[in-house]
Amino acid sequence: MNEVTLQVVEAPLDETVVRIALAGALGLFLGLEREWSKRSAGIRTFSLISLLAAVFTILVLETDIGEGILVLGGLLVIVQGVLLAVKGLMDDDDDDARLSLTTSVSMLVAYGVGSLVAAGFAIEGVTVAVLSTLLLVLKRELHEFAWGLSREEMRSTTEFAILAFVIYPLLPAEETLTIGSIDIPIEPQVIWLMVVAVAGIGIANYAIVSTYGGRGIAVTGFFGGLAASTAVVGTMLDHVNQRPEAASYAVAAIILADAAMAVRNLAIALAFTMGGGVDILVEALVPLGAVIVIAFIVAAISADWRESVEIDLVSPFSMKNALAFGVVFFAVLVFGSLAEVWFGTFGFYVTAVASGLVSSAGATTSAVVLYRGGQLGPTEASIAILLATVSSIVVKALLARTSSSQQFKNRVATYSGVLLVGGALASVVLVI
Template sequence: MEDIEIFQRMGLALAIGAAVGVERHWREKDEEEGSRTAGIRTFTLIGLLGGVAGLLEHFLARPGGIPGIVVVGFLVTLTAVFAVFQLREAIADENYSATSVVVAMLTFALASAAVLSSMTVASAGGVVLVAVLASREFLHASMRKLRWSELRSAVILLALSFVVLPIVPSEPVGPFGGVSPSKSLIMVIVLAAISFCGYIAVRLLGSARGEIVAGAIGGVISSTAATISNARRSASEDLTRPLAAGAISAGAVSMVRTSFLVIVLARPLASELLPVLFSAAAAMLVYSVLLARQSSAKHQEVLPKNPFDLDEVVKMAVVLVGVGFLARAASETFGDAGLFIASALSGLADVDAATIAVAGLLPTLSVQTASLAIAIAVLSNTLAKAVYASIFGTMAFGAHVWKASILAIAAAALCFGMLGSWL
């Protein structure tokens, strides 16, 4: 380790301690001198101590020795001394908290890591530490407002994502490419995440604006899933207009997402497809915003009772996975000649699969054929979502989605006609 690198690493160790010290000192800025255990000076020195411990560890390390003995020894000593002073302060103030002790330990550990390990990881850890400390009021207020249904849903979502998903096999089962258990579970997680994000957005922003934001998030992930999720909720909640606005905004974002895929994967098709897709997206977005404004003027806020119903989420995932399987079966059965049929069937569940597949075939397809295949998938997906809205949602919900879909198709057709006349 050269001198310049040592100075850089020690500087980062000091910076981590100083950043934590600023937050800790500001938190107790009204306290008299000598009444606080640690402020900006103390935590800066803790950062320096961690850096020095890391340097000693580096230079005193010997082959066959016990790695980390120096750093651990310093950490144990610092923790013991700091805990004694913190206990005396807690007794005097009658305010018991282990936060400052843990913060001192983390500051020392991150400062040592800045010298011994990755500076990027150490600096990121310091930023996260300060952010968590500065968010105390927000976190405490959030916990006071947290409901059991929200906590339970979050735990289920985390368990599905990080406990169940890693152990589910990913190899497809069955003919025509089969069905992958892990991808099916991912669809369940996506649907549950969309519902949960929608619930949080409604709580923070109200039903009208919240559903538009939630729909936009859902459109980035899966506009079909977002539409079905909102349709299910509309059948049991007095939120028809906001939920319809959210589903329509998801459709608009989905078309923008398809445009992005075309730019990245199939640039030769951009001049053919982008104007059509953007015009359709704009029509849906305008309808969504106008519907949300009407809703906010007439609708009384109603909070959903449950962030998501796992049984319903599983049923919706089965529907989408089944439709995707049928699309693959049709594609393999009809071969290249069935490209348009396969695109239409793929659109019943999602547009991305058709877009990616067509982009992969682009060297062997004409621009017109490839553009038409993607356009068919988008049209099929737009109409399919309107059908799903009518099947799973209320009559009013389905009517709004149908109106927006027809408006988007008309705008796309008009744009296509204008492009044809110009070309």
């Protein structure tokens, strides 16, 4: 009795009856939103379409029936969808016309989902069904997002898509750069993926800052720091010059921007060492974690939280900036590798400090790539990342020195010094 029960419970997905049932369930799931929207095709129609696709696919795979029957089923769905679309286009209501077109395409998606599941691609079928339903449910939000994009934002998004989905797949996975007698292993895809990741963070947080930037210093400083630390410093400088009494929360914004930069660098260090054939760079948690925690404590006790400020980011993404970051990153990687060969680990530390003046993310990604390639150990890579982060904190403090408010300058210098001391102590613990 126990054996029979166990076999029923562990029935695999490759059983024909299970695949048919799953196909019908996913079709029902897809049709649920159409039924709720009171479309002409709803739960029953979508379920039957997915079941039809599953049956035809199983017949093709497990019998001598040719693939023509599967194609015929797809054509029937297309014809039915075309009829619905034509009916919608003939109506006077533009919204009904668009919804009819969406329903027609959704029916074809349901047919594809049923075929995927029946062919054994259960995870893929579920993924398509969930994503498709999500697109249908978020109709209003997606339309509002698209209609609210400016020309510059649309252009930036398109450029980012080219970098992420066109250039990245064309790059080789591994290459070797030879300089004299020194061979430097390069991973072009990983390098470009890091460029895309940093740019993607900027785009995501541009949207957050644009939406919530005026609702609190935490959002303005932290998310603005993820998108563009210099923009935070520049905005606070202007604001303090106009309103010297706002120095307390302006200082907190810059400190939170430092925390955001440390979070970004830590995310790069952890994410790009996962699944790379090396241990995850958990050593970076100690020094960067100290900087992050101290920054949040300083911001919590020093800011006037009743204030808020708008931050104006010009563009979510710039092709020029992305390519410049890639050039800086590649140069840091090459010179860091050469310095490590010629002068040992100390040579790369100097390179990390210098590059952090321009881009701490570039130095961080360089350290991660060298760690993945075996040129740096986990402790050395973590110290290099910390040095780049510290260098960027110093740059922000120096920029703040241009303010006309002595109080603002002194506070930024003092609290930046606290971050530097905390990071230094953490790095000493790491070395010991």
